[in-house]
Amino acid sequence: MKKYxxxxxxxxxMAASQLLAQGDPKATEVWSPVPKIVTPxxxxxxxxxxxxxxxxxxxLDKWVSTNDNTKPADWVVKKGILTVNKKAGNIQTKQSFTxxxxxxxxxIPKNITGEGQLRGNSGVFLASTGAGDLGYxxxxxDCYNNTTYVNGQTGSVYKQLIPLANACKQxxxxxxxxxxxxxxxxxxxxxxxxxxxxxxxxxxxLLQNNVELxxxxxxIGAPVYKAHGxxxxxxxxxxDPSVPISFKxxxxxxL
Numbered sequence: 001m002k003k004y005x006x007x008x009x010x011x012x013x014m015a016a017s018q019l020l021a022q023g024d025p026k027a028t029e030v031w032s033p034v035p036k037i038v039t040p041x042x043x044x045x046x047x048x049x050x051x052x053x054x055x056x057x058x059x060l061d062k063w064v065s066t067n068d069n070t071k072p073a074d075w076v077v078k079k080g081i082l083t084v085n086k087k088a089g090n091i092q093t094k095q096s097f098t099x100x101x102x103x104x105x106x107x108i109p110k111n112i113t114g115e116g117q118l119r120g121n122s123g124v125f126l127a128s129t130g131a132g133d134l135g136y137x138x139x140x141x142d143c144y145n146n147t148t149y150v151n152g153q154t155g156s157v158y159k160q161l162i163p164l165a166n167a168c169k170q171x172x173x174x175x176x177x178x179x180x181x182x183x184x185x186x187x188x189x190x191x192x193x194x195x196x197x198x199x200x201x202x203x204x205x206l207l208q209n210n211v212e213l214x215x216x217x218x219x220i221g222a223p224v225y226k227a228h229g230x231x232x233x234x235x236x237x238x239x240d241p242s243v244p245i246s247f248k249x250x251x252x253x254x255l
Contacts, residue, residue: 036050038050045103045105045176045249046249047103047249047251048253050253051103051251051252051253052095052251052252052253052254053250053251054093054233054250054251054252055082055247055248055249055250056249057077057080057081057082057248057249058077058080059077060072060073060075060077060082060091062093062094062095063075063091063092063093063094064091064092064093064094065088065089065090065091066089066090066091066092066128066234067089067090069092073088073091073092074088074091075088075091075237080248081107081246081247081248082246082247082248082250083244083245083246083247084122084235084237084238084244084245084246085237085244086237086238086244088237089237090125090128090234090235090236090237091234091235091237092125092128092232092233092234092235093232093233093234094232095232096229096230096231096232097127097181097183097230097231097232097233097252097254098183098229098230098254099181099182099183099254099255100180100181100252100253100254100255101178101179101180101181101252101253101255102124102126102177102178102179102180102181102233102250102251102252103176103177103178103179103249103250103251103252104124104176104177104247104249104250104251105174105175105176105177105247105248105249105250106122106140106174106175106177106245106246106247107172107173107174107175107245107246107247107248108120108142108144108171108172108175108245109171109172109244109245109246110171110172111171112142112171115146115147116146116147116148117141117148117152119141119142119146120140120141120142120171120245121139121140121141121236121238122140122141122235122236122237122238122245123137123138123139123140123158123235123236123238124137124138124140124177124179124233124234124235124236125137125138125217125233125234125235125236126138126179126181126183126196126198126233127181127183127196127228127231127232127233128231128232128233128234129216129226129228129231134216134217135216135217135231135234136157136196136198136213136216136217137157137158137217137236138155138156138157138158138177138179138198138200138208139152139153139154139155139156139157139158140154140177140236140245141153141154142154142168142171143166143168144168144169144170144171145170150162150163153166154166154167154168154202155167155177155200155202155207155208157198157208157211157213157217158217159217159218159219159223160213160214160217160223161208161211161213163200163202163207163208164206164207164208164209165202165205165206165207167202167203167204167205167207168202168203169203174248175202175203176201176202176203176204177200177201177202178200178201178204179198179199179200179201180198180199180210180255181196181197181198182196182197182198182255183196183230183231184196184213184225184228186225186227186228190226190227191227192225195212195213195214195225196212196213197210197211197212197213198210198211198213199211233252235247
């Protein structure tokens with residue numbers, strides 16, 4: 001049987017070589033595996049058919065408190081919009097994810113005050129690895145005519161990677177993030193096997209192009225990796241004195 005399989009493979013290889021020699025385009029056609037069918041949403045922002053809708057404007061039943069995973073997420077849901085409740089702290093998904101495509105929309109209040117980092121500060125953590133600000137943060141901030149350190153502005157991998165552009169809309173307008181996340185992998189002894197990578201588009205503008213992360217986000221000191229597996233997605237209640245920001249239309253596709 002083994003000899004038969006080898007003979008068949010050799011015959012197919014020879015046949016393909018002959019087609020290539022003859023200039024036949026069929027020699028380079030691949031017919032399997034066939035990609036699965038995914039029905040897109042009506043618009044680019046709408047969830048495709050295989051997406052997990054994390055917030056549809058009606059409830060936070062897919063989320064819990066980061067400080068206490070046994071408690072529900074206590075942010076404000078009103079008229080289809082989710083608004084940060086800084087007193088309740090961060091919230092994260094009940095479900096854990098590894099690699100994924102994430103879409104979310106956020107809005108800085110029109111009457112925002114403050115400057116620098118105290119101007120609508122929040123963030124999306126692509127893998128929440130603890131109750132504190134642990135994980136891998138894509139910064140959310142009003143950088144429309146607002147100056148701050150560049151590795152902390154909108155679309156940065158916070159305190160690590162500077163965005164390629166500033167694509168901020170003015171406060172009061174809805175903005176979008178589309179993020180492709182490849183989680184880090186670790187060896188059995190906890191050492192890093194392969195680093196995390198991320199691509200970020202802000203309002204359709206590329207800010208991070210499949211960049212390699214140096215580790216999890218830290219406010220003080222260099223980023224560092226600590227072994228983890230599939231993890232929740234977290235939204236940050238920064239707690240600054242500015243008017244809290246809002247979110248809507250959050251969905252994820254596992255990759």
